[in-house]
Amino acid sequence: MPFARLASATTPTCHIGLGLAAVGRPGYINLGRDQDLPPVRSVETLRGRTHELLDAAYAQGVRYLDAARSYGRAEEFLADWLHARPAVDDIVVGSKWGYTYTADWSTDAAQHEVKDHSVATFERQHAETAALLGDRLDLYQIHSLTPESPALTDKELHARLAEAAAGGVTIGFSTSGPGQADTIRAALAVTVDGEPLFRTVQSTYNLLETSAAPALAEAHDAGLTVLVKEGMANGRLAGERAPQALRAVAAEASLGCDAIALAVILRRPWAGVVLSGAATVDQLASNLHATVPDLDEEQLARLETLAEDPGAYWERRGQLPWH
Template identity: 55%
Template sequence: MTVRAARLQRTGLGLAALGRPAYINVGRGELPADRSVEAMRAATWAVLDDAYAAGVRWVDVARSYGRAEEFLAGWLDARTPADVTVSSKWGYAYVGDWRVDAPVHEVKEHSLARFTAQWAESRALLGERLALYQVHSLTPDSPLFDDLPLQDALAALPVRVGFSTSGPRQADTVRRALALERHGRPVFTAVQSTWNVLEPSVGDALLEARSSGAHVLVKEALANGRLAVDPPAPLAAVAERDDVGPDAVALAAALTRPWVDTVLLGPAGPGQLRSNLAALRVPDPTADLAGLVLAPEAYWADRAALSWS
């Protein structure tokens, strides 16, 4: 298998930037000026079509991504691909009322009631095509860790169960969550974490997760678009040297981690998707970018300051 083919197998498509009219990602200029449901559905289908044609076979959504599950379900029904792996997430509810200027876009709740309701909603839309269901944005202080009925309900799902992480203590969350067992079996066998050249602190924990048999997904490899729109000088230099965009370099850094199973792209349109996929041919840039690492607290403070638009 060629390097390109091996990396392509580990590439997935995330619909966070396409399933709702507003998100914190910067550089979403490829979205339609009309953010109506119909326009955003068409934009989502265009990216899904191009991603599938390029060989991408994993799609990640969430209940809080506006209508992302609905858009994906419609595309799956229309195109009927038999080889797409679908993952989704529960825990946040979308409350933005399809407004770019909504005062609040999503509300988090890790409870048995929220899980029960959202599992039913996800399953109704995605059916048997849903292969992985994840707790959205787990942190060390989540009530899930002390909620045994919720853990039992998760462990009883007929699909693979995972969690995504956020915040400066991602590594603690990964280790604690993967240690959870109910009735002699692990609750979680997959983890999705933020990892990028600015914030790689979860890397050792993800290596441990992979070694234990968990499926490891990487999200936000472009730092919510910041590495593509305003790349640090060393990253821009590598991009110029390799004749690709800075987004491809940042994604290549994630794709070349030996412990990663799936790196999620988050393009706003077909042009960004093509630029992202240039990462499949970029040599490992790790040595050139080692000096970009930020303290986790500083990175997550910067991320929290991003505005929805």
């Protein structure tokens, strides 16, 4: 598995990855984008920002890079960066299929992405990803599975995914919504010819949304690599927007709220890769300080009180505007 390269890496930040959702398209739901990105977000402007982040991430030891078909032109930006650096061969590249980007480079589109987990969408998007990333693609994930997703029961799709795995690509899935734990457990039961289909799971987990933790531990115990997304809760755990308890612990550690929030996730024994969704080099540098703090039990106990009801958390996330 390509993730063995992360397990054997020696950089302190090798288990922090960089996700490109915030810089591959002009509009996204993260809070604070008006300050993070320039008012004019042309393709070339965001291409440059993405490359700047990738350069900084690699220089600081990050070795997992995460994109998706629906992240605007993130795969294209990443492919350009990789093509210009053929000697960079110690990273793991992941992407996702299942959402189609439909905003046409607009921040105020009526619909920014369309979800479809059919075989036809997989074949189309797999070909699109392959045309850009080629043999640099290590991991291909179903984007945003939920308990009712047909991808959990579609045997034809499972066979196509198994064919991709036989060709050398690791197959995984990501989850969203209040039923993440149910989704993870259902996916763990999916097999092809008696063998588990999925080798990785990427789920939302942060100080506010902790409901997937038991299922993620089960996935880890079953041999899957666990990737954690949205560790900053789309910006709700950053700076002055962060809850008072988090700001207090951050002040005690003389670090940013973001570093503390990500540090808590890194402490979980099942967490293989924790994604930074940084949109600026300064944000990335602050995120990478997550490897520094040694939080005590009293501090961790205070932070545990921040967890919300998952239904309420996902309802609020669903109301975040694209901007």
